[in-house]
Amino acid sequence: MNCWQRGARKILLGLIALVALVAPAAAQDNYPNQPIHVVIGFAAGSGADILTRYFTDKLQSLAKQPVIVDNKPGATGNIALRAVAEAKPDGYTLLFSANSNMAGSRYLFKDLPFDTIKDFTPIASFAQIAFVMVVSPKSPLNSIADLTAYLKKKQGALSGYTNQTGQLSTEYYKQLAGVTTTPVAYKATPDAMRDIIEGQLDFMIIDGTFGAAQVRQGQLKALAVTTAQRSPSLPDVPTMQEAGIANFEFSPWWAAYAPKGTPQPILDKLQNWILQVTPLPETAQFLKDNGAIPQNDTGPQADARLKAELPKWESLVKAAGIEPQ
Amino acid sequence: MDTGFGDLIHGFGVALQWQNLVYCLIGVLAGNLVGVLPGMGVLSAISILLPLTYGMPPVGAVLMLAGLAYGAQYGGAICSILLNLPCHPPHAVTCLDGFPLTKQGKGGTALGITMMGAVFGAAFGIIQMIFTAPYIARIAFSFGSAEICSLMLLGLLAGSTLAKGSPLKGVAMTILGLLLGLVGQDANTGVERFTFGIIDLDDGVELVALSLGLFGIAEFLRGVNNTAPIDTAYAKLGVSDMRPSRADMKRAAFPILRGTLIGSLCSMIPGTGPTIASFVAYAAEKKISKTPERFGHGAIEGVAAPESSTHSSVQGDFIPTMSLGIPGDAVMALLLGALIIHGVQPGPRLIIEHADIFWGLIASFWIGNLMLIFLNVPMIGIWVKMLMVPYRFLFPSALFFICIGVFAAKNTLFDVGTTLFFGLFGYLLLLLRFEPAPILLGFVLGPRFEENFRRALVIAHGDLNTFVERPISAVFLALCLLLVGTQVWVRLRGPKTRIPTTLLETE
Numbered sequence: 001m002n003c004w005q006r007g008a009r010k011i012l013l014g015l016i017a018l019v020a021l022v023a024p025a026a027a028q029d030n031y032p033n034q035p036i037h038v039v040i041g042f043a044a045g046s047g048a049d050i051l052t053r054y055f056t057d058k059l060q061s062l063a064k065q066p067v068i069v070d071n072k073p074g075a076t077g078n079i080a081l082r083a084v085a086e087a088k089p090d091g092y093t094l095l096f097s098a099n100s101n102m103a104g105s106r107y108l109f110k111d112l113p114f115d116t117i118k119d120f121t122p123i124a125s126f127a128q129i130a131f132v133m134v135v136s137p138k139s140p141l142n143s144i145a146d147l148t149a150y151l152k153k154k155q156g157a158l159s160g161y162t163n164q165t166g167q168l169s170t171e172y173y174k175q176l177a178g179v180t181t182t183p184v185a186y187k188a189t190p191d192a193m194r195d196i197i198e199g200q201l202d203f204m205i206i207d208g209t210f211g212a213a214q215v216r217q218g219q220l221k222a223l224a225v226t227t228a229q230r231s232p233s234l235p236d237v238p239t240m241q242e243a244g245i246a247n248f249e250f251s252p253w254w255a256a257y258a259p260k261g262t263p264q265p266i267l268d269k270l271q272n273w274i275l276q277v278t279p280l281p282e283t284a285q286f287l288k289d290n291g292a293i294p295q296n297d298t299g300p301q302a303d304a305r306l307k308a309e310l311p312k313w314e315s316l317v318k319a320a321g322i323e324p325q
Numbered sequence: 326m327d328t329g330f331g332d333l334i335h336g337f338g339v340a341l342q343w344q345n346l347v348y349c350l351i352g353v354l355a356g357n358l359v360g361v362l363p364g365m366g367v368l369s370a371i372s373i374l375l376p377l378t379y380g381m382p383p384v385g386a387v388l389m390l391a392g393l394a395y396g397a398q399y400g401g402a403i404c405s406i407l408l409n410l411p412c413h414p415p416h417a418v419t420c421l422d423g424f425p426l427t428k429q430g431k432g433g434t435a436l437g438i439t440m441m442g443a444v445f446g447a448a449f450g451i452i453q454m455i456f457t458a459p460y461i462a463r464i465a466f467s468f469g470s471a472e473i474c475s476l477m478l479l480g481l482l483a484g485s486t487l488a489k490g491s492p493l494k495g496v497a498m499t500i501l502g503l504l505l506g507l508v509g510q511d512a513n514t515g516v517e518r519f520t521f522g523i524i525d526l527d528d529g530v531e532l533v534a535l536s537l538g539l540f541g542i543a544e545f546l547r548g549v550n551n552t553a554p555i556d557t558a559y560a561k562l563g564v565s566d567m568r569p570s571r572a573d574m575k576r577a578a579f580p581i582l583r584g585t586l587i588g589s590l591c592s593m594i595p596g597t598g599p600t601i602a603s604f605v606a607y608a609a610e611k612k613i614s615k616t617p618e619r620f621g622h623g624a625i626e627g628v629a630a631p632e633s634s635t636h637s638s639v640q641g642d643f644i645p646t647m648s649l650g651i652p653g654d655a656v657m658a659l660l661l662g663a664l665i666i667h668g669v670q671p672g673p674r675l676i677i678e679h680a681d682i683f684w685g686l687i688a689s690f691w692i693g694n695l696m697l698i699f700l701n702v703p704m705i706g707i708w709v710k711m712l713m714v715p716y717r718f719l720f721p722s723a724l725f726f727i728c729i730g731v732f733a734a735k736n737t738l739f740d741v742g743t744t745l746f747f748g749l750f751g752y753l754l755l756l757l758r759f760e761p762a763p764i765l766l767g768f769v770l771g772p773r774f775e776e777n778f779r780r781a782l783v784i785a786h787g788d789l790n791t792f793v794e795r796p797i798s799a800v801f802l803a804l805c806l807l808l809v810g811t812q813v814w815v816r817l818r819g820p821k822t823r824i825p826t827t828l829l830e831t832e
Contacts, residue, residue, distance in 0.1 A: 043735075070736055071735070071736060072735065072736055072737065073528075073735055074524075074525065074527060074528045074735060074737075075510075075524045075525070075527030075528060076510070076527065078524050078527065079524060079525060079527075079735075079737070082524065108515065111522065112524075113524070156786050158783075158784060182783060182786075184780055184783050184784060185512045185513045185776075185780065186512075186780070187512050187776055188670050190670045190674065190678060191470075191670065194468075194469070194674065195469065195470075195784075198469070200469060200784060322514075322515050323514070323515070323516070325510070325515055325516065325517045
């Protein structure tokens, strides 16, 4: 190899190194210059999908780039989490997820190929979903106090659930109220609805996204909502705390997450955009229609909120007697 | 309201919305086409179109896929009568007399009679559905976990014991389907079963991947090896040829009526699809005929009876599928799967909770059958020409659509791999003469059986008596016993009037 060639090679290597140094900075400055993908663990058309698409539509006009929703349902959301954990931390792959996945899954599964806390950075949170404690419209029970008194007397009372949040929030109520029930699992909401309406189940905590409409139509009787504040879609229904269960707060909340290692300037940009969307009156109306409450946390706030919740989830998974898989 | 006429009018309102009309038209057109093409079954066609329906409203999706199911019956008859090709199992028996008629130059007449029988049979099946549905709807709310569990048991027993071919193989395939249905996270305890640590399997095997593999890819692999050149020598005819003479009409009238009744009876028995109906109708017709020797040499009755039977049974099959959630055959099992994919829970409450789907579907039956008559009469020539499309174009493009479709279901390549796996596995089964249809039955019904069984027990605090104490559940269990009892009795007595199995296995 002669001298000239060697020199050319040095220059070339130098150039490559220079590009490598400059590229990330450039990428941050003109971020986003290509479509952003938002992964969610729910199927197209589901309640979570509708919620996500409202926010991605708004993000799209702020980012001036297409924001595409990738529905990766399955394995209680773990497939979506895995996809984002493995993605390049360049701000073009984001995760929208509920706290049940980020806090709950840690204790429900043993061998997840990712760590829900270490592998993700919260960007901002945007909504809380009020779950609703319901009984049959034929039921003589009219308040949480009635229900607690009834359950303390009844042997073998039945409570239903269709998802983890329902299951664990029921467990939480049982713990705080000091009652016992036999939990009944349902895969499909309509089956559970039938059994609660017919009075086969004594009570159930359901997702307010569709539950609120049924309560307003009189198909179900609501005793309380699980959030700390009343839900705008059911303003007459008290919170659990108001109904006498002190300290009860169980509010599934949604936030945007990026894979660990995403550059701070990109995270800041995204956080700003999301925090601009939440205060819009349009957003408040949308959330109210869908049984949700705005929740405007910055990234670090969401991070702190999540970490503070961990012990609660851990103890509830234990209380529900779920063996981690 | 005693009958569903008020609801039916609402149904017409749904079915006549222009986008639903278009979906219905696409369905029957595609159905008609696959009915004609040998090697392309209704199952593979539905599995290819299924992914296209993800973005559609559930009503449109169901109308389209159902249109495919009954539209194919029209195409199948053309193949049998004009080309002597049993493209489609329910029409295999039509070849016996249809093709001799064609050779005598009366192919047009045979098709004309077929068309009349089809319309009569279908109309009867639809009316039957209108009258049955409100009764089922009335008891729907008394269907709790115990009832659904017993109903699923009945569906599983009926599906596996009445399957075509060897009963032992049928039961084996149903059990395989049950095992596949076990894969994934258990709803009650969260325990992972047969997932081998792969989180993609946590929710179980994807229904679309399983059915596209078993019925799409496996069927193609078989078709690729079986494409004999097609003789279209007798296939030229015009619209005027199709008007049957008065004598033929007279001869065919009662066979049409009898065929229709047999078809509708068969549709009432879960697990008995149109194939069995058409064979039974043909056998019955031959038995009561004063001139049985004419059968096989171009007897018009031998076309009229099985064809009307097929059509009334295909329409009637929708009754247990839509109102009870029990599919009569693999096509209905796949339609049931389509409902589940669209978030519609099949079962007794479907008529109440999804009235638009149920009554829209019935109304679309009328519209679709009408479309088919207008499509068929002038287009027979075109359908016959379609047979000339080389398979080297047809099969690869179908495979391409299958892969795209599976990927689109959940945006994951894992399911494409699953499909290929089940495609090869299904082909192996076909080579060993195992019928893959009961796998789907076990896969669809099994998990619902398990879920409801366990839930019924939890609700009853572990008391097994709950299944016999609840009257509806007890009736289903009695039917299960009756079914198994008669099957055992028939087998012990030895086969006397068995359907020729060779014919049943042609597809």
